[in-house]
Amino acid sequence: MKLVTALAEASVAPEGHLQPYTYQRRELVEPDWRRFPGWSEITQAEWESAQWQRAHCVKNVRQLRRVMGDLLDEAFYADLERDQRERATMSMLLPPQMLNTMDTASTEAFYADPVRRYMLPVFSDRRTDWPSHPFASRDSLHEAEMWAVEGLTHRYPTKVLAELLPTCPQYCGHCTRMDLVGNSTPQIDKHKFTIKQPDRLEEMLAYLGRTPQVRDVVVSGGDVANMPWARLEDFVGRLLDVENIRDVRLATKALMGLPQHWLQDDVRAGMERLATKARRRGAQLAIHTHVNAAQSMTPLVARATQAMLDAGVRDVRNQGVLMRGVNHTVEQLLDLCFALQDNGVLPYYFYLCDMIPFSEHWRLSLGEAQRLQHGIMGYLPGFATPRIVCDVPYVGKRWVHQVADYDTARGISYWTKNYRTGIEADDPEALERQYEYYDPIHTLPETGQDWWRDHAGDDGDAHGRDLDAAAASRAASEAMRDQ
Numbered sequence: 001m002k003l004v005t006a007l008a009e010a011s012v013a014p015e016g017h018l019q020p021y022t023y024q025r026r027e028l029v030e031p032d033w034r035r036f037p038g039w040s041e042i043t044q045a046e047w048e049s050a051q052w053q054r055a056h057c058v059k060n061v062r063q064l065r066r067v068m069g070d071l072l073d074e075a076f077y078a079d080l081e082r083d084q085r086e087r088a089t090m091s092m093l094l095p096p097q098m099l100n101t102m103d104t105a106s107t108e109a110f111y112a113d114p115v116r117r118y119m120l121p122v123f124s125d126r127r128t129d130w131p132s133h134p135f136a137s138r139d140s141l142h143e144a145e146m147w148a149v150e151g152l153t154h155r156y157p158t159k160v161l162a163e164l165l166p167t168c169p170q171y172c173g174h175c176t177r178m179d180l181v182g183n184s185t186p187q188i189d190k191h192k193f194t195i196k197q198p199d200r201l202e203e204m205l206a207y208l209g210r211t212p213q214v215r216d217v218v219v220s221g222g223d224v225a226n227m228p229w230a231r232l233e234d235f236v237g238r239l240l241d242v243e244n245i246r247d248v249r250l251a252t253k254a255l256m257g258l259p260q261h262w263l264q265d266d267v268r269a270g271m272e273r274l275a276t277k278a279r280r281r282g283a284q285l286a287i288h289t290h291v292n293a294a295q296s297m298t299p300l301v302a303r304a305t306q307a308m309l310d311a312g313v314r315d316v317r318n319q320g321v322l323m324r325g326v327n328h329t330v331e332q333l334l335d336l337c338f339a340l341q342d343n344g345v346l347p348y349y350f351y352l353c354d355m356i357p358f359s360e361h362w363r364l365s366l367g368e369a370q371r372l373q374h375g376i377m378g379y380l381p382g383f384a385t386p387r388i389v390c391d392v393p394y395v396g397k398r399w400v401h402q403v404a405d406y407d408t409a410r411g412i413s414y415w416t417k418n419y420r421t422g423i424e425a426d427d428p429e430a431l432e433r434q435y436e437y438y439d440p441i442h443t444l445p446e447t448g449q450d451w452w453r454d455h456a457g458d459d460g461d462a463h464g465r466d467l468d469a470a471a472a473s474r475a476a477s478e479a480m481r482d483q
């Protein structure tokens with residue numbers, strides 16, 4: 001099926017010059033899955049079944065070959081296999097719904113596709129000069145250090161993140177929780193929760209009950225769509241019984257990756273019960289999803305969004321991740337934001353891609369992110385204009401223009417904060433210190449790249465050291481700043 005777009009009124013400035021961006025209302029289209037040789041016989045009823053989608057996720061190169069048939073050149077599979085062996089921090093897990101939104105017109109088109117670029121990374125995507133930043137690390141946000149109980153990150157004064165489970169219906173190549181989420185890869189041996197899930201959830205509820213300053217819980221994972229519904233409903237229902245909890249946000253990329261899950265009758269009915277309970281209590285229940293490219297917004301995703309709004313959730317909001325080759329231009333970002341906003345999803349945040357190993361080809365510099373923020377202002381309604389934020393290790397989300405100082409030659413930005421995280425109650429300097437964030441080295445001027453070569457070795461093969469140095473990264477970065 002062809003993507004149909006209708007050009008809305010041309011946006012022309014008074015002098016007759018075209019605006020830098022022209023809004024186009026996009027008619028949503030579910031691409032025809034029957035173009036895949038492996039799915040040529042699949043009916044609409046099968047496609048719209050959550051069970052069928054889960055059972056036919058692509059988990060390895062062999063399964064991808066079976067679905068794609070002769071649509072891709074052999075070289076692509078070799079490129080993918082090499083990435084799986086030598087670079088991937090996430091195992092492959094691709095629901096048919098997501099694969100279907102990729103451009104399969106040719107191998108070249110598939111390589112260039114924005115969704116392919118982050119869901120199915122290949123070796124040739126990655127940088128060879130600096131595949132990882134020297135200060136990249138597993139758990140780059142240090143969430144586990146801030147666990148109040150296992151899986152409950154207490155980083156902000158009034159908010160917590162509850163990681164209920166370490167799995168998702170889809171695995172994103174750039175996942176910031178690559179430390180814990182998904183299956184181990186040849187490069188990354190995943191950490192495991194040590195406490196059984198029912199006991200962990202009880203401990204979380206007990207902590208929240210005795211910590212009245214917490215009012216806001218992000219219920220996440222992984223992805224809550226992988227939690228059996230009855231167990232999720234029980235947890236969220238009990239969360240809503242905690243007097244101090246006023247905001248509950250359910251984190252699920254599956255609203256886009258597997259919308260069939262959220263369209264199931266039992267899930268819709270259960271969500272309605274939870275939303276009703278929240279409303280009666282004067283609490284807010286919302287869904288946070290993760291869409292990075294406009295093409296991901298299909299009729300099924302819009303239907304799932306509407307189903308959740310009909311069930312009574314307060315909002316469906318998007319938290320995307322900025323990535324080169326995926327959404328790094330003003331046009332790509334605005335196309336995505338309008339596709340979201342026109343279909344019931346609030347474009348809420350975009351994060352800079354976190355400093356995990358092997359992410360340098362995706363990451364943007366702070367300066368690029370600031371220019372993107374400037375470029376998207378003024379087109380969307382103010383309430384739907386996303387903030388672009390940097391999740392600064394040991395600090396938290398900072399709007400990109402909040403930077404305190406910025407060494408653009410070395411690509412080091414300095415950030416301050418106005419609260420203590422859970423591990424800094426006794427740290428007198430927590431609010432005085434400046435915290436660093438690092439631009440990708442390949443985006444720096446030559447002088448800056450030279451500086452990093454001198455300080456981090458000049459063979460460019462930094463990734464092995466990154467993993468070893470993860471635990472010491474913060475101390476080392478402070479030492480470098482003082483030089």
Ligand code: SF4
Nearest residue numbers: 168171172175222253
């Ligand atoms: S859905 Fe979220 S938690 Fe799951 S792999 Fe993607 S980014 Fe990670």
